[in-house]
Each structure stands twice: as structure tokens, then as C-alpha cells.
Amino acid sequence: MxxxxxxxxxxxxxxxxxxxxxxxxxxxxxxxxxxxxxxxxxxxxxxxxxxxxxxxxxxxxxxxxxxxxxxxxxxxxxxxxxxxxxxxxxxxxxxxxxxxxxxxxxxxxxxxxxxxxxxxxxxxxxxxxxxxxxxxxxxxxxxxxxxxxxxxxxxxxxxxxxxxxxxxxxxxxxxxxxxxxxxxxxxxxxxxxxxxxxxxxxxxxxxxxxxxxxxxxxxxxxxxxxxxxxxxxxxxxKEQDYLGVKIKYWIALFRAIMETREDVEIERRISLLRNNIRSTVNLSRSDAFIEILDRLENLWQMIRGLK
Missing domain, CATH: 3.40.600 (ECO RV Endonuclease; Chain A)
Known part of the structure; x- marks a missing residue:
């Protein structure tokens, strides 16, 4: 056919x-x-x-x-x-x-x-x-x-x-x-x-x-x-920024949390995510880069508190 x-x-x-x-x-x-x-x-x-x-x-x-x-x-x-x-x-x-x-x-x-x-x-x-x-x-x-x-x-x-x-x-x-x-x-x-x-x-x-x-x-x-x-x-x-972070990274963060209940594994994935962001951010914008990482870390701590 x-x-x-x-x-x-x-x-x-x-x-x-x-x-x-x-x-x-x-x-x-x-x-x-x-x-x-x-x-x-x-x-x-x-x-x-x-x-x-x-x-x-x-x-x-x-x-x-x-x-x-x-x-x-x-x-x-x-x-x-x-x-x-x-x-x-x-x-x-x-x-x-x-x-x-x-x-x-x-x-x-x-x-x-x-x-x-x-x-x-x-x-x-x-x-x-x-x-x-x-x-x-x-x-x-x-x-x-x-x-x-x-x-x-x-x-x-x-x-x-x-x-x-x-x-x-x-x-x-x-x-x-x-x-x-x-x-x-x-x-x-x-x-x-x-x-x-x-x-x-x-x-x-x-x-x-x-x-x-x-x-x-x-x-x-x-x-x-x-x-x-x-x-x-x-x-x-996914390439658009939301609160200073690309939406694709927000998705990756939530996926890391939803796909496992183990804090160690989640932290490993968050670390990998940090490295991925590091590789895509213009390092000359160091202040903005640090702010993004801090925002991700703060969000992760908030989510841990709600689990």
C-alpha cells in the first residue's frame, strides 16, 4: 500500500x-x-x-x-x-x-x-x-x-x-x-x-x-x-528565558525530581544540569551566571522542603 x-x-x-x-x-x-x-x-x-x-x-x-x-x-x-x-x-x-x-x-x-x-x-x-x-x-x-x-x-x-x-x-x-x-x-x-x-x-x-x-x-x-x-x-x-533560566533547564530540573525519590540521585542530576548550563552561558556574564545557579539551588531547596 x-x-x-x-x-x-x-x-x-x-x-x-x-x-x-x-x-x-x-x-x-x-x-x-x-x-x-x-x-x-x-x-x-x-x-x-x-x-x-x-x-x-x-x-x-x-x-x-x-x-x-x-x-x-x-x-x-x-x-x-x-x-x-x-x-x-x-x-x-x-x-x-x-x-x-x-x-x-x-x-x-x-x-x-x-x-x-x-x-x-x-x-x-x-x-x-x-x-x-x-x-x-x-x-x-x-x-x-x-x-x-x-x-x-x-x-x-x-x-x-x-x-x-x-x-x-x-x-x-x-x-x-x-x-x-x-x-x-x-x-x-x-x-x-x-x-x-x-x-x-x-x-x-x-x-x-x-x-x-x-x-x-x-x-x-x-x-x-x-x-x-x-x-x-x-x-x-524551550529556548526562551523564564526568571533568568531557559525553560529547557526548568524542565530538566523538574524531570530530575519527578523521576527519582533518592536525594543523592537528584543532587547528581542537578550537578549535571549545572554543568550543562555552565557550558552554554557566556562566562563574561559571570554575575548573571552566578544568579542563575543560585536560583536553581534555592528552588531545589524549596522543593526538598515540599517533598
Missing amino acids: KMPDEPTREKPDTNWIHYGVWEQVSNLLYSLPNYFETELVIKGINATEVFLVGSTFSSVVETQVVNILNSLRSIWDPDHRYAGYTFIRQTQTFPDVLLKHFQSGDVIFGIELKSWYVLSKEGEPSFRYQITPAACAPADLLVVTPWILSDVISGKPKLLQPYVELARYAAEYRNHYWQKSRFMQGKNYTIRKPPMNNCHPYPSSKQEALDKAEDDKGNNFGRIARAGILDEYINSL
Whole structure:
């Protein structure tokens, strides 16, 4: 069997009547961290268990995204052409957010939101994205919102730059990766589609619209981060500084703590991490380098106290 070609991104036609508002909102999504606010404060829990608040935080993000986009109406609708439309949140169905007319019910496009706790030991998003491509309208978007705590192990959640992708393309790429990788391994690559009557944009909560792998004992189908589609974005994010330390080193620190309970082994890994940082820091900036090491040491001592 010959595998189909890798899918290509197909943005909405520029002649589409709603292209302008779609493009404005798509660009605004990258600025979500500048507007995001929450009263949620996380403290007093084991630093390695912060990810457990993920489901609660996902709900907060969905609500906030709706509020933020509606508050920025003057940017995406400066001429008041869409006065009858508003962003709304919907639960238990795809996608999470719709730009919808409050009287006619007409939907212009939707946004599926996925949260990612950046310091999880996986070092990549672990969510599953299983919507069938046919249930995605051409303008629908998939948005991954990475977050971290303001003081690393406590404080308020803060958003980092999101990942924005066409929802249909992401679904097609996921299926392509799964089938190609399984075929090359000589394994069952069949993907079961939902009923045809459900394969349309904006299915109801009662309509099953997910693709499912026929042979998936590890329950890995849908983990699009493993498909490579986010690689460039993830690598770029890990190179960013947070409180003076590259995010990839924060991840390495938390992974060292989560993967072993032995203090001696953890200290060995922390020492290795220090050496890795030493090899990448410009030694002429000795003051900054010492500050980074002190911050890592202080964080490690704080985490030990919470274990």
C-alpha cells in the first residue's frame, strides 16, 4: 500500500467574506498572554504535582479566551460589521469556542483550546486531539496555550506564547503520521472513522465525531506532539528565558525530581544540569551566571522542603 502524501495547510480563501475578521482574530491569539488574568493562585502543594490542576486551569483558559476576545472587539471588528456576533464557550463538544451570531446561530469559525503545563516531565504537550478532519471547518483553529506558575513552583498561572494551527490540518497530519509510522513498523494502521452523519463542522455533544485507531493498546493515538507537528514551536519555546533560566533547564530540573525519590540521585542530576548550563552561558556574564545557579539551588531547596 502506498501512503498518501503529507497533508498541506489550506487557509481559508482570501475572497471569503469573513476572511478579514478571521485573520484579525488569528493574529490576536498570539497576544493572549498580554491580556490573560486569573485569580487562581496555586500554593502549598508538591511541586511535582502542579500538573494535577491542569483540568481546572483548562476551564479557566477557555473562559478567559472568550472574555479576552470579546473585550478586544474594537480590534477585530472596528467597523461594527459583526455586532450580532460574539465569542461563546461550549462544553463537551468540538470546538471549545465559537464566533456565533446570538440570534441566527450562524457560526463563522471555532477555536479548540488545549492547555499545556510547560514543566511537565514529558517536555511536550500530552493531550489527545482526536476530532475527525471532516468535523473541522476550513477556518477552525487549534490553539495550544502553554502555562507556567509565576514563581515556578507556586503563584498564579501565566500564559506563554501559544501555538496556533488550522484544526483540520492538525487532524489530517495526526492521521498521516499515525498511518505512516504504523505501516513502516508493520503494524495495524487502520483508523476508524465516526458515522458519516456526524462528519460535519460543529457536531452536537451527542454526536460522536472522533477518529480512533483500531490497534492502540498504548492509547497514544491523538497525541499530536509525537507526530512532530509542534517540534519547531516546542524547541523555540524551550529556548526562551523564564526568571533568568531557559525553560529547557526548568524542565530538566523538574524531570530530575519527578523521576527519582533518592536525594543523592537528584543532587547528581542537578550537578549535571549545572554543568550543562555552565557550558552554554557566556562566562563574561559571570554575575548573571552566578544568579542563575543560585536560583536553581534555592528552588531545589524549596522543593526538598515540599517533598
